[in-house]
Amino acid sequence: MNVFVTGGAGYIGSVCVEELLEAGHSVTVFDNLSEGHRSAVDPRATFIAGDFSDRALIDSAIGRVKPDAVIHFAAHALVGESMTNPSKYFRNNVASGINLLDACVTHGVRKFVFSSTCATYGIPEKMPMDESLPQRPVNPYGESKLMFERILSWYRDLHGLEFVAFRYFNAAGASARFGEHHRIETHLIPNILKVALGQKAQVELNTNLRTPEATQASSRLMPPATLFRKYFDGLVMDSPTSALAAKWMTASAPASLTTAAKWSRSARSP
Numbered sequence: 001m002n003v004f005v006t007g008g009a010g011y012i013g014s015v016c017v018e019e020l021l022e023a024g025h026s027v028t029v030f031d032n033l034s035e036g037h038r039s040a041v042d043p044r045a046t047f048i049a050g051d052f053s054d055r056a057l058i059d060s061a062i063g064r065v066k067p068d069a070v071i072h073f074a075a076h077a078l079v080g081e082s083m084t085n086p087s088k089y090f091r092n093n094v095a096s097g098i099n100l101l102d103a104c105v106t107h108g109v110r111k112f113v114f115s116s117t118c119a120t121y122g123i124p125e126k127m128p129m130d131e132s133l134p135q136r137p138v139n140p141y142g143e144s145k146l147m148f149e150r151i152l153s154w155y156r157d158l159h160g161l162e163f164v165a166f167r168y169f170n171a172a173g174a175s176a177r178f179g180e181h182h183r184i185e186t187h188l189i190p191n192i193l194k195v196a197l198g199q200k201a202q203v204e205l206n207t208n209l210r211t212p213e214a215t216q217a218s219s220r221l222m223p224p225a226t227l228f229r230k231y232f233d234g235l236v237m238d239s240p241t242s243a244l245a246a247k248w249m250t251a252s253a254p255a256s257l258t259t260a261a262k263w264s265r266s267a268r269s270p
C-alpha cells in the first residue's frame with residue numbers, strides 16, 4: 001500500500017512510519033517540523049516538508065503521491081496551551097485539516113485513519129471508560145479533535161471517505177530507533193526518565209486526580225504505533241484482517257483504550 005502520513009516526523013508518527021515500512025508499505029511523510037524532527041523520519045520514507053494550512057501545497061502533495069490511505073497524526077497537542085490559545089488549536093487541528101480532507105476527496109483517497117484523543121470524552125461518567133460514554137470535551141484540544149471526527153463523519157457520508165478514529169491517551173514506548181522527543185514535554189513517562197537521567201530535578205504529580213487507568217495504560221508501555229499499524233492493516237485489507245486487528249487491540253489494550261476506534265462502516269460516530 002501507498003500510505004501518506006501527516007505528522008510522521010513526530011513521536012507516534014515516526015514509529016508508525018517505521019512499522020509501516022517494516023510491513024512492506026511505501027510511505028510518504030508530510031510534516032512542517034514545528035514539533036517533529038527531520039532525523040525522526042525513517043530514511044526509507046519520502047519526506048515532504050510542508051504545512052497543510054497551505055491548501056495548494058497539500059493538494060499537490062496528495063495529487064502527486066496518490067496514496068491508497070492517509071494516516072493523520074499532525075496536530076497541536078498540548079492541552080494546557082489550548083486553554084490559553086484556543087485559536088491555534090481550532091485553526092490547525094480543524095480548519096487546516098479540512099484542506100487535507102478536500103485533497104483526499106479531490107484525488108480519490110478512500111481510506112483515512114485519524115489520531116484522535118480520549119480528551120474528546122472530557123470528565124468520564126464512569127470508570128473504566130468505554131466508547132459508549134458521551135463525548136463532552138473540557139478543553140479546546142479535545143474539542144478540536146471531536147470537531148474533526150464529526151467533519152470526517154460528514155465526509156464519509158457525503159464523499160465516501162472511509163475513516164477510523166483512535167481515541168487514546170497516554171501513549172508510551174519507543175522503537176529501537178525512534179521515540180518521544182517533544183520540545184515541550186508534558187507527558188509523565190519521559191519526564192520521569194528525565195529525572196532519572198539528571199536532566200530534571202523532579203516530577204510533580206497532581207494527586208487530586210484519581211487516575212488508575214492512566215497509570216495502568218502507562219505502565220503497560222503499549223507501543224501506539226504498532227496499534228496503528230495493526231488497525232491500518234485491518235482498514236486497507238479486508239474484513240478478516242479488521243476482525244483480527246480488533247481482537248488484537250481488545251486483547252492488548254488497557255480497558256480505557258479498548259474501544260478507542262470506531263469503524264466508519266458502522267453507525268455515525270457519536
Ligand SMILES: NC(=O)c1ccc[n+]([C@@H]2O[C@H](COP(=O)([O-])OP(=O)(O)OC[C@H]3O[C@@H](n4cnc5c(N)ncnc54)[C@H](O)[C@@H]3O)[C@@H](O)[C@H]2O)c1
Nearest residue numbers: 007010011012031032033034035036051052074075115171
Ligand atoms: N502522545 C499522546 O499520548 C497522544 C495521545 C492521544 C492522541 N495523540 C494525538 O496523536 C497525534 C500525534 O501525537 P504525538 O505525541 O506524536 O505528537 P507530535 O507533536 O510529536 O507529532 C505531531 C507532528 O505533527 C506535525 N505538525 C503539526 N501541525 C502540522 C501542520 N499544520 N502541518 C504539518 N505538520 C504538522 C509536527 O511537526 C509533529 O511532527 C496528535 O494528533 C495527537 O493529538 C497523542
